[in-house]
Amino acid sequence: MGGFTAHAFLLATIIRSALTQQTVFDRWKDSDDIPEWTTFSRPINRVAVIGAGPSGLQAATHLLDANLTVRLFERAPSPGGNWFYTEETPVREDYPEVNSTTPDTPPKEFPATKYYEEGEDCITLDERWRAHWQPRPVWYNLRTNSPAPLTRLPGVQHNPDTPWLLSAHDLERNVRAYASLHGLNSNDEPSSPPYLPITSYATRVEAIQKSNETWTLTLRRLQWLPESRRLRSDWWTEEFDAVVVATGHFTTANIPQIKGIGNWSTAKENGQYSMIHSQSFRHPERYAGKTVLIVGASVSATHLSRIIAPFAHRLVASIRPNKYRDGYGLDILFSFAAKTEIVPEIASFEPLDGNDAGIRAGRITLVDGTILDGIDEVILATGYRTDTFLPDLVNPRTVDNLDWTGHYIHDPTLAYMFTGNPWTHAGYQGYAFAKVWTGKARLPSRERMWRDYENKKYQFGGPFDHLPQEGLRKQYVAWLNSESLELGGQFVEPLPLETRELVNYFINANHRKDYLSHENWTHFDNLPFSEWPKPPDREYKVVSW
Numbered sequence: 001m002g003g004f005t006a007h008a009f010l011l012a013t014i015i016r017s018a019l020t021q022q023t024v025f026d027r028w029k030d031s032d033d034i035p036e037w038t039t040f041s042r043p044i045n046r047v048a049v050i051g052a053g054p055s056g057l058q059a060a061t062h063l064l065d066a067n068l069t070v071r072l073f074e075r076a077p078s079p080g081g082n083w084f085y086t087e088e089t090p091v092r093e094d095y096p097e098v099n100s101t102t103p104d105t106p107p108k109e110f111p112a113t114k115y116y117e118e119g120e121d122c123i124t125l126d127e128r129w130r131a132h133w134q135p136r137p138v139w140y141n142l143r144t145n146s147p148a149p150l151t152r153l154p155g156v157q158h159n160p161d162t163p164w165l166l167s168a169h170d171l172e173r174n175v176r177a178y179a180s181l182h183g184l185n186s187n188d189e190p191s192s193p194p195y196l197p198i199t200s201y202a203t204r205v206e207a208i209q210k211s212n213e214t215w216t217l218t219l220r221r222l223q224w225l226p227e228s229r230r231l232r233s234d235w236w237t238e239e240f241d242a243v244v245v246a247t248g249h250f251t252t253a254n255i256p257q258i259k260g261i262g263n264w265s266t267a268k269e270n271g272q273y274s275m276i277h278s279q280s281f282r283h284p285e286r287y288a289g290k291t292v293l294i295v296g297a298s299v300s301a302t303h304l305s306r307i308i309a310p311f312a313h314r315l316v317a318s319i320r321p322n323k324y325r326d327g328y329g330l331d332i333l334f335s336f337a338a339k340t341e342i343v344p345e346i347a348s349f350e351p352l353d354g355n356d357a358g359i360r361a362g363r364i365t366l367v368d369g370t371i372l373d374g375i376d377e378v379i380l381a382t383g384y385r386t387d388t389f390l391p392d393l394v395n396p397r398t399v400d401n402l403d404w405t406g407h408y409i410h411d412p413t414l415a416y417m418f419t420g421n422p423w424t425h426a427g428y429q430g431y432a433f434a435k436v437w438t439g440k441a442r443l444p445s446r447e448r449m450w451r452d453y454e455n456k457k458y459q460f461g462g463p464f465d466h467l468p469q470e471g472l473r474k475q476y477v478a479w480l481n482s483e484s485l486e487l488g489g490q491f492v493e494p495l496p497l498e499t500r501e502l503v504n505y506f507i508n509a510n511h512r513k514d515y516l517s518h519e520n521w522t523h524f525d526n527l528p529f530s531e532w533p534k535p536p537d538r539e540y541k542v543v544s545w
């Protein structure tokens with residue numbers, strides 16, 4: 001994906017230089033009479049939604065309900081986002097000094113069509129296809145770490161008998177059922193005039209650019225042509241009045257910059273890499289009878305240890321202490337399988353003699369000087385880099401330049417679904433975008449949004465912080481309902497009160513003992529807005545649940 005990121009980055013730089021010239025930040029400071037509300041210079045009719053995961057599907061639904069003309073672009077061949085499970089794995093991630101992907105050169109003019117043959121530019125068709133849509137980082141027996149009643153989309157129930165820790169496949173069906181319910185699945189045709197296609201799957205948004213008051217999206221769709229064993233690639237552009245970015249958080253594997261890791265990354269045994277990132281893990285059987293080293297101490301590392309433990313001969317986890325862990329003390333959320341041997345952080349992977357005999361003879365030096373050897377397989381459960389779509393405009397870790405509603409303050413016709421909880425917040429967010437862009441909810445002026453942004457008036461913490469997240473929900477309910485009262489529209493509901501007990505029960509049992517009680521919620525109910533908890537600084541870690 002190196003090529004895609006670089007390309008988007010380049011165009012994003014152009015957009016940024018155009019947009020920041022209109023920065024209003026300096027003006028509001030001196031002005032007494034700043035405008036109260038954002039006004040759009042032209043009506044908003046055509047809206048693009050990028051991403052058909054739980055967030056993008058809800059945004060598209062609300063925008064369609066508001067009678068806007070919607071186009072939903074998704075690089076994967078089907079909806080589901082993170083939950084679209086396949087046996088296909090992502091193309092090999094880049095390691096220090098070892099780049100695996102070769103970028104495709106975009107054409108100079110649009111539209112354009114190109115056919116690819118097997119092995120062209122030394123890339124197999126299969127690799128080209130997987131690089132295009134990026135198979136998901138989900139393994140076969142993954143279960144959710146969020147409870148079923150709060151991990152589903154509106155209007156689509158789980159089987160009442162479903163365990164609370166949902167299988168990824170059940171959740172995939174839930175998300176895809178929601179897509180079907182709203183006519184957004186991959187085979188759905190629009191059922192009402194003007195019968196223009198809404199969805200475009202296997203279509204990657206390559207770049208977006210604002211000019212002439214509209215957003216131009218550069219699009220690329222790949223199609224298999226099985227009869228001729230070729231891939232067809234179409235590039236084209238479309239114009240929009242507004243854009244919703246719902247591209248998710250877990251796309252680029254984070255490969256730690258450990259000395260010698262590039263050397264180890266090329267080693268294979270029986271044609272398979274001995275070192276993988278957790279995004280490519282699918283089944284534990286491959287680890288039968290082996291000595292496995294897992295790097296990392298978070299949700300992926302611990303979950304994988306529990307899945308692999310019954311198969312592996314020996315299981316080792318290399319972890320480092322951090323602010324969430326007191327020394328190496330781990331709570332329920334981060335619990336390794338009992339047989340896991342915990343060792344310190346890795347200082348270096350010592351050079352291997354060759355790259356076709358695996359890594360068993362290799363030596364790993366730990367930070368305390370101990371040598372670890374006899375390892376057959378390494379799984380890097382080291383998380384994801386927080387780069388995202390148009391990283392130059394909006395850093396997802398710091399949510400730069402975004403109002404609390406997700407609108408890009410420099411130009412509120414661009415909006416991000418970034419809150420991290422796609423089940424309970426994305427519905428409010430999508431409804432809000434639809435209302436704002438059809439004039440049914442007023443968005444504060446850019447000057448006021450900047451002022452609130454600077455004084456951190458609306459900061460609600462990361463999605464793991466249940467109480468600040470409750471603050472965000474309250475803010476949505478209060479704002480949207482007051483706008484509906486003023487300008488028309490349906491009221492939105494807060495989460496039912498009984499979900500508090502459900503969250504307490506689930507968190508205390510599965511994540512952290514005695515972490516939440518009813519009083520935590522009622523205490524929060526009684527706090528005035530000015531005293532709502534804020535995250536310590538603008539940085540927050542994107543974690544779900």
Ligand SMILES: Cc1cc2nc3c(=O)[nH]c(=O)nc-3n(C[C@H](O)[C@H](O)[C@H](O)COP(=O)(O)OP(=O)(O)OC[C@H]3O[C@@H](n4cnc5c(N)ncnc54)[C@H](O)[C@@H]3O)c2cc1C
Pocket residue numbers: 050051052053054055056073074075076080081082083133137138143144145146151203204205206246247248249250389417422544545
């Ligand atoms: C291993 C793992 C386990 C998880 N477990 C849980 C859990 O138990 N509970 C929970 O609540 N959350 C969990 N999550 C978080 C998960 O991200 C959310 O549940 C949810 O999928 C987020 O929805 P989303 O729509 O915002 O993003 P996503 O589901 O990631 O969807 C984003 C979509 O945008 C598409 N896209 C991206 N870029 C482009 C582009 N340029 N052009 C076109 N399309 C594009 C992607 O293909 C993708 O389909 C987990 C995440 C991971 C990685």
Ligand SMILES: NC(=O)c1ccc[n+]([C@@H]2O[C@H](COP(=O)([O-])OP(=O)(O)OC[C@H]3O[C@@H](n4cnc5c(N)ncnc54)[C@H](OP(=O)(O)O)[C@@H]3O)[C@@H](O)[C@H]2O)c1
Pocket residue numbers: 142143144145146250256257258278295296297298299300301303318319320321322345346381382383384542543544545
């Ligand atoms: N449903 C599920 O059960 C499930 C399963 C897997 C993942 N998920 C979700 O997926 C998301 C990502 O989780 P994740 O566990 O893949 O990533 P993560 O939470 O970002 O954790 C990455 C881990 O790698 C460690 N790490 C990073 N660089 C390292 C280095 N150089 N040396 C040693 N350790 C290093 C980190 O340590 P530090 O903390 O010290 O940085 C951390 O322990 C989360 O939202 C999670 O909830 C859910």
Ligand SMILES: *[C@@H]1O[C@H](CO)[C@@H](O)[C@H](O)[C@H]1NC(C)=O
Pocket residue numbers: 002094097098099
């Ligand atoms: C690998 O790719 C990165 C950007 O994706 C680039 O900066 C770097 O120079 C490349 N390295 C090699 C060895 O090709």
Ligand SMILES: *[C@@H]1O[C@H](CO)[C@@H](O)[C@H](O)[C@H]1NC(C)=O
Pocket residue numbers: 065066067
């Ligand atoms: C959308 O259009 C339909 C059909 O014209 C109409 O019944 C409905 O009220 C409209 N919805 C909104 C939110 O304007």
Ligand SMILES: *[C@@H]1O[C@H](CO)[C@@H](O)[C@H](O)[C@H]1NC(C)=O
Pocket residue numbers: 211212216
């Ligand atoms: C912008 O508008 C001008 C004048 O109408 C036109 O010549 C130009 O092609 C347009 N540019 C884009 C990118 O649409």
Ligand SMILES: *[C@@H]1O[C@H](CO)[C@@H](O)[C@H](O)[C@H]1NC(C)=O
Pocket residue numbers: 262263264266267351352353354355
């Ligand atoms: C690792 O480095 C050694 C010494 O430089 C070299 O001989 C070997 O081929 C490298 N191995 C791999 C797998 O790159």
Ligand SMILES: *[C@@H]1O[C@H](CO)[C@@H](O)[C@H](O)[C@H]1NC(C)=O
Pocket residue numbers: 467515516517519520
């Ligand atoms: C819940 O309330 C207790 C008692 O006031 C407090 O110590 C604890 O920090 C609160 N928990 C959270 C998650 O806010």
